[in-house]
Amino acid sequence: MSAVSPVRDLVTFLSSAVRSPAVIGAVAPSGRALSDLLASVVPADGRPVVVELGPGTGVVSGAVRRRLPLGGRHLAVEIDPGMVEHLRGTRPWLEVVQGDAADLQKLLADAGVDRVDAVVSGLPWTLFPENAQRGIIEQVTRVLAPGAPFTTFAYSHVRVLPTQRRFRAVLEEAFSEVRVTPTVWRNLPPALAYQCRHPR
Ligand SMILES: C[S@@+](CC[C@H](N)C(=O)[O-])C[C@H]1O[C@@H](n2cnc3c(N)ncnc32)[C@H](O)[C@@H]1O
Structure with a gap:
């Protein structure tokens, strides 16, 4: 087991x-400022259960961990076996679940979780066809506790493209509250977050 190393x-x-561009969907991990923004929806008290989707190498996981109160639970659903191995080797405090976010309800049931206090996503939404986006969002709405947040990010420069607009429409269909944060300029590329609550 080894410690977290930004270079690694x-x-x-x-x-x-490079190996799986159609699964990873980004040129670089999220930066610290974006990671902190994503983690900002995590409840800062009680013993919350937090689920991350698409943790990648774990930068956002670190931000969630910094915020999560003692006694909270932090699960991360990752599909890529290389990322899973990396996370297990570098972040032993994280409950890594190897699987597809499309199977979220079942993966969580297998882990003994039936309600979630926040879902933080790093999934590459624009790579997914619309029905796959809807399927995963539906799974998220089924596991969220009442009033609990779902957050995800989008690159600001593609916000006006049809793929992004379609994804935003999927979010607005699924949640009665969809907030868009200001752009985080200290990210490569600059990005914003959607913060959603109250499944319809
Ligand atoms: C853009 S990277 C984000 C990594 C990290 N959260 C960040 O912000 O730097 C997307 C991650 O989602 C994972 N992923 C893609 N499709 C997935 C799926 N259906 N279920 C779970 N993870 C998935 C990829 O393997 C990759 O690790």
Whole structure:
């Protein structure tokens, strides 16, 4: 087992991105400011259960961990075996679940979880066809506790493209509250977050 190393994280991320570009969907891991913004919806008290989708090399996981109160639970659903191995080797505090976010309800039931206090996503939504986006969002709405948040990010420069607009429409169909944060400029590329609550 080894400690978190930004260089090792980056090497793992880049080699997975080159090997499976259609699964990873980004050129670099999220930066610290975006990771902190994503983690900001995590309840800061009680014993919350937090689920991350698509943790990659774990930068957002680190931000969630910094915020999560003692006694909270932090599960991360990751499909890429290389990322799973990396996470298990570098972040032993994380409950890594190897699987597809499309099977979220079952994966969580197998882990003994039936309600979630926040879902934080790093999934590459624009790579998914619309029915796959809907399927995963539906799974998320089924596991969220009442009032609990779902958050995800989008690159600001593609926000006006049809794929992004379609994804935003999927979110608005599924949630009665969809907030868009200001752009985080200290990210490569600059990105914003959607913060959603109250499944319809
Ligand atoms: C853009 S990377 C984001 C990594 C990290 N959260 C970040 O922000 O730097 C997307 C991650 O989602 C994972 N992923 C893609 N499709 C997935 C799926 N259906 N279920 C779970 N993870 C998935 C990829 O393997 C990759 O690790």
